[in-house]
Amino acid sequence: MMESEPVWIDVGTAEGKLSMKGRTLLHAGPPIDWKRASGPLRGAIIGASLYEGWAETPREAERMTERGEIGLDCTHNHNAVGPMAGVISPSMPLYELMDEKHGTRTYSNMNEGIGKVLRYGAYGEDVIERLKWMGSVLAPVLKATIEEARKESGRGISLKPMIAQALTMGDEAHNRNNATTSLLIRQVVPFMLKSGLDRKMLFEAAKFMNENNFTALNLGMAAAKAMSLAAHDVPHSTLVTVMSRNGTDAGIWVSSLGNRWYTAPAPVPRGLWFPGFSEADANPDIGDSAITETAGFGGFAMATAPAIVAWVGGSVQSAIEVTNRMYEITYAKHKYFQIPFLNFQGTPTGIDIRKILKTGILPAINTGIAHKKAGVGQIGAGTVSFPMEVFRASLKGYVDKYGV
């Protein structure tokens, strides 16, 4: 996990890069159908169907999905990750990463910003318009950029050093990506300029990336997916290699137990609310972004990011306590991700289901919060614990498999 070397190497569409067939949408978290899907996931499904032109109205998209004319599949089945609803449709642009150490490829969609965006279940005209612009302007710019970068260095943009650096710059690289996004932009700009693309496109793309501090989140998630994938399928290993939520269920994979999901109802996060909203409006936890905590950063590295408490709530002291508590349930201190304020100690890395069950301490996750109704969008950000039931169930699975 720690030796993984994820490098951003390409941009393509989901249908080009993944084995997606026909009218299929990927979504974050464990498998789910329309009937059990939460509001924000439904909203994102509607939006993606409108974006693809499969449906002309939200009602039509709903009916098509209900009848199975639009299929649903998990992002993690494709080594892909998406924040919040995590919906990826065939023509959406993806980042492609290659783990240079292990040869695996991982994927994520591109970040739309905050507020009324597809991943939080909004599907208004502005949302669809933005997605189309991302496909026609942002994606070609980023594709040309990464091609120029590869020409220069022969290997694309390496993400582990960028995340490691950002962790010394007040990011935990899940809900605070100010530094990661800044480092990404400054690193890619010379290559954007080298590309032969139209200046107006470049300007629009640079402006969009600059105005969104979450620009780098999706790349960081794909990097975390590569890292946790490196620890997956290790016989006898009790490390968690996927933690994800679909807005209804929270689920995990455990390294030695293959792609079998262990699930439980997703809890509602606690946090800070955008004006006019409260906990009563909040959807249960949703998104693949807990892959960052799975790989040893995000909520596990809160001690690197004291300023995050202004976004997710809590005090500086509580942020440090969260990190200190996570050492109790992890396998190692990260070799490359360090916390300057804890004397450059490595972040707590590699969640061990045995340690969770022994200590009763649950993984702490930083997260965005979606409105529970389809069509609204983001209403806050906060923290949440993963439910104990999934770890208990997975240990049962382990005992069944290994007979110990």
Add this chain to the structure above:
Amino acid sequence: MMESEPVWIDVGTAEGKLSMKGRTLLHAGPPIDWKRASGPLRGAIIGASLYEGWAETPREAERMTERGEIGLDCTHNHNAVGPMAGVISPSMPLYELMDEKHGTRTYSNMNEGIGKVLRYGAYGEDVIERLKWMGSVLAPVLKATIEEARKESGRGISLKPMIAQALTMGDEAHNRNNATTSLLIRQVVPFMLKSGLDRKMLFEAAKFMNENNFTALNLGMAAAKAMSLAAHDVPHSTLVTVMSRNGTDAGIWVSSLGNRWYTAPAPVPRGLWFPGFSEADANPDIGDSAITETAGFGGFAMATAPAIVAWVGGSVQSAIEVTNRMYEITYAKHKYFQIPFLNFQGTPTGIDIRKILKTGILPAINTGIAHKKAGVGQIGAGTVSFPMEVFRASLKGYVDKYGV
């Protein structure tokens, strides 16, 4: 000081923006002549004379300066600041800042990177070549960029929010500018793209800025100069408004005592050395960059920048202790510059000579270290205290003036 609003508004040459006449060079710190000038200042004078074409050889530049054919003047006499030797020659490009709150203008030169550079006293062909490229490529790009930014926002690039943000991102914005530089680049890139300039020029400028984490230092210094200038010339005030060193002497201005320098021999910094160098090679402290500490960041904000100890030496704990100690000799906690790890407490701001004399605590400064011989360049980075004698002498000046 805290309400100052420095905004980068223009780029021009020193002869265009400052009242520099004939063959004059500005330098950091209190007044000095060739005879007493240290190696790195001499080296920078030689380099600037070669750059201007006033001399064809180092020996000729030396002789001209010795005979007074090349005049020397202090940067601070022109509301300008320059790191290390701080040498500014008439055709060198400058940043121009406007303090929107107080209407003053301040200036700084542009950062060349680290190692063999003019400001550390190097004057080889590569150094002169780089300076010429900065005048012919970097400066026009930045001028076009800031003009585009002003067209869009009507006011240029505001520096106080950028520094405040960087202080939550592990910078103290004197010797660690990784975040400040990243934030600067991401903010200006869209405007670079909007300018009608040649793409190759833009590429070269963006690459140069990106490869140097000190790119933003000089803008931060000019901002700090604007801030401390706002506190200058206040009757009865015992606040320090300039702290600077020329490599031989360290000197200060005190608010109510006008532009009168109080000086003492500059101490040699302690720190970490580039391979092959040691304290025996180090020149005494040099540069205007202590203007950052004067304005309440830099060494005074070390607690925001634990990762800096890898560059200037010391431990994380000692960095926090330095900041805590500086509260003892300052007037206020900064309203806008906060330290997340100290529960968002404001940085110690406004050095009071009375408190220094009462406590015996000296201002702590982060600094680069120059080789004592002309022509070598940077050999390390570290920390240094300002000498007690200057504060004692200034209090004597205060007593003489006010009869208390």
